[in-house]
Amino acid sequence: MDEETSNSARRMSMRTRKIAPKMAAALASSDNRTQAMLSRLDALESDNAVVEPQLLDDDDEASLDDEDQVFHKYPKGTKRKTRQAKALENKRAPKSFLELLNEANLESLPPHVPTYLRAAVGPPSSIARRHFCTVCGFSSTYTCVQCGMRFCSIKCRTIHNDTRCLKFVA
Amino acid sequence: MSNVVVLDNGAGVIKAGIGGERDPTAIVPNSMGRPLSSKKWLMADQLLSPDVDLTSATARRPFDRGYLINPDLQSSIWSHIFSNLLKITPSHSSLLLTEPLFNLPSIQRSIDEIVFEDFNFKALYVSDSPSLVHLYEASRRPYGLVSKAQCSLVVDCGFSFTHASPVFQNFTLNYAVKRLDLGGKALSNYLKELVSYRSVNLMDESFLMDHVKEELCFVSLDLPRDLQIARKPGKDNLFRCTYVLPDGITHTKGFLKDPEEPKRYLPLYDEALQQVAEEQIDMDRLENTDNSEDRNRRNGSKIDLTKNEFGLTNERFLVPEMMFRPADLGLNQAGLAECIHRAISSCHSHLHPVLYESIILTGGSTLFPHFAKRLEMDLRPLVPDKYRLKITTQEDPILGVWRGGSLLASSPDFDAMCITKAEYEELGSARCRKRFFH
Numbered sequence: 001m002d003e004e005t006s007n008s009a010r011r012m013s014m015r016t017r018k019i020a021p022k023m024a025a026a027l028a029s030s031d032n033r034t035q036a037m038l039s040r041l042d043a044l045e046s047d048n049a050v051v052e053p054q055l056l057d058d059d060d061e062a063s064l065d066d067e068d069q070v071f072h073k074y075p076k077g078t079k080r081k082t083r084q085a086k087a088l089e090n091k092r093a094p095k096s097f098l099e100l101l102n103e104a105n106l107e108s109l110p111p112h113v114p115t116y117l118r119a120a121v122g123p124p125s126s127i128a129r130r131h132f133c134t135v136c137g138f139s140s141t142y143t144c145v146q147c148g149m150r151f152c153s154i155k156c157r158t159i160h161n162d163t164r165c166l167k168f169v170a
Numbered sequence: 171m172s173n174v175v176v177l178d179n180g181a182g183v184i185k186a187g188i189g190g191e192r193d194p195t196a197i198v199p200n201s202m203g204r205p206l207s208s209k210k211w212l213m214a215d216q217l218l219s220p221d222v223d224l225t226s227a228t229a230r231r232p233f234d235r236g237y238l239i240n241p242d243l244q245s246s247i248w249s250h251i252f253s254n255l256l257k258i259t260p261s262h263s264s265l266l267l268t269e270p271l272f273n274l275p276s277i278q279r280s281i282d283e284i285v286f287e288d289f290n291f292k293a294l295y296v297s298d299s300p301s302l303v304h305l306y307e308a309s310r311r312p313y314g315l316v317s318k319a320q321c322s323l324v325v326d327c328g329f330s331f332t333h334a335s336p337v338f339q340n341f342t343l344n345y346a347v348k349r350l351d352l353g354g355k356a357l358s359n360y361l362k363e364l365v366s367y368r369s370v371n372l373m374d375e376s377f378l379m380d381h382v383k384e385e386l387c388f389v390s391l392d393l394p395r396d397l398q399i400a401r402k403p404g405k406d407n408l409f410r411c412t413y414v415l416p417d418g419i420t421h422t423k424g425f426l427k428d429p430e431e432p433k434r435y436l437p438l439y440d441e442a443l444q445q446v447a448e449e450q451i452d453m454d455r456l457e458n459t460d461n462s463e464d465r466n467r468r469n470g471s472k473i474d475l476t477k478n479e480f481g482l483t484n485e486r487f488l489v490p491e492m493m494f495r496p497a498d499l500g501l502n503q504a505g506l507a508e509c510i511h512r513a514i515s516s517c518h519s520h521l522h523p524v525l526y527e528s529i530i531l532t533g534g535s536t537l538f539p540h541f542a543k544r545l546e547m548d549l550r551p552l553v554p555d556k557y558r559l560k561i562t563t564q565e566d567p568i569l570g571v572w573r574g575g576s577l578l579a580s581s582p583d584f585d586a587m588c589i590t591k592a593e594y595e596e597l598g599s600a601r602c603r604k605r606f607f608h
Contacts, residue, residue: 037500043363044356044499045330047201047229047376094240104274114345116272119333121348121512124504129497137364137484138397164367 174579181233182329185572189579196255223422236330241280264293282599293588300324302574304337322528327535334513346516369480388539390487400484408435415478507548
């Protein structure tokens with residue numbers, strides 16, 4: 001995020017630049033980059049790589065298997081709701097912490113009350129961000145113009161382009 | 171006096187036992203897991219049994235970002251622990267429970283409900299972890315600074331986040347607490363992501379990655395130099411380690427290919443060892459010139475793809491490095507050293523010198539080798555020269571909180587500090603909670 005602002009500041013220079021429209025579009029999509037960054041950070045807090053569907057108790061699941069065939073007889077969208085499916089809907093998935101945090105409405109408390117929000121340590125004071133090559137981990141000097149990830153050499157760039165570039169955003 | 175159950179309810183690991191004892195009876199993961207092959211969810215201690223194959227197991231945790239979000243799940247894990255591991259009857263015992271700092275009122279309410287309505291405990295005392303750590307450290311050294319000044323700075327690197335909290339007269343100064351949103355879970359997941367991209371896709375193997383992290387990761391004391399060394403090929407690369415993945419037939423747990431391998435870098439960090447190691451390397455070289463196969467095996471440079479293993483080099487120290495510079499990860503937060511500095515700066519200036527001299531590290535993530543030393547290196551430039559800096563790691567950072575709790579539970583005033591079931595029924599959760607001052 002810091003990087004985005006500094007980049008845009010750099011692009012504000014007086015010199016007019018001509019760049020291909022495709023590239024301009026890619027550069028302008030800082031939204032996507034921030035989004036990708038946030039989703040990466042979010043992924044660090046997840047328990048499982050694949051999000052599981054809401055789970056049933058074992059015996060429920062076994063009995064649902066038979067019902068599956070019943071479901072398929074109906075065209076999509078007009079699924080008949082069985083009692084079990086309704087019970088499942090009522091058994092809501094537990095709220096995530098961020099939802100609970102929103103509900104608690106901590107912003108409304110007077111400013112002298114220490115809360116979860118105010119305990120966060122806040123942005124670093126001065127230390128600039130170091131960059132590591134996303135491919136091999138060594139310090140990187142180059143940024144991918146398309147997606148903003150870092151690499152350190154031509155070799156790593158090739159690997160990056162082949163395997164990862166823009167695959168996070170899409 | 172009836173027995174007191176002490177429950178340090180961490181987001182990652184539950185430590186549970188009877189108050190007054192030295193060690194908890196149960197140290198089990200606070201999660202349920204389901205192996206790929208079965209439909210049955212395994213609870214807490216069942217995940218630890220050696221014959222369970224946790225390959226690609228799915229995990230469910232009652233905690234999200236350090237706070238309880240799934241009370242039902244927590245309640246079933248507790249009931250498993252109470253009946254199978256501790257073998258107690260809740261209606262005849264009191265409970266000492268830890269909760270994270272700044273717990274939300276709605277979560278507190280649901281915890282009280284579980285404790286008094288599901289389990290029918292006689293009485294409840296809720297504490298935060300820093301004050302218990304302080305209590306334990308103060309009692310261990312009655313003539314030390316911590317107990318004489320009655321204050322300390324507790325750095326708790328937990329599973330979901332890290333708190334730097336000043337404690338004064340056994341109370342956590344909550345206005346000065348600073349939180350860094352990085353903990354053991356994020357580090358494991360980061361390592362998982364790196365390995366999955368660079369060598370083998372292990373995105374489903376959370377349990378395995380925890381083991382890899384615990385075995386192999388360490389904190390670098392000189393990052394540029396270590397990066398240079400990690401770049402070297404073959405045997406000169408002191409950081410390269412090979413981890414063998416479970417194959418599901420002969421072994422269901424992963425292991426290190428060569429248990430001595432992770433220690434090869436240690437001479438770099440210890441000057442006395444350096445001399446010896448250099449000689450040994452020379453000797454090895456002489457021996458190995460005529461035995462090329464052996465050399466290859468020792469180098470670990472040839473990763474045998476048929477054998478399902480992967481190598482780690484710079485990941486070993488780049489992962490814990492993120493605690494000290496979260497900005498590198500894209501997380502817009504200050505590092506651990508600055509976190510401590512800010513926490514202390516928020517206190518009254520009379521406390522500063524004492525707090526800097528009594529920093530206590532606790533929590534599982536402080537177990538990375540050289541953690542305290544690196545923290546000192548980072549923190550020293552931020553601290554005024556006239557203050558002394560002393561960082562102590564608890565002798566057992568995972569159990570530190572529990573032992574403090576056990577101590578508190580065996581103190582004579584404990585019964586008076588609790589809220590009883592009758593009071594809860596009379597006053598309700600919110601008013602009872604006022605008694606705990608946090």
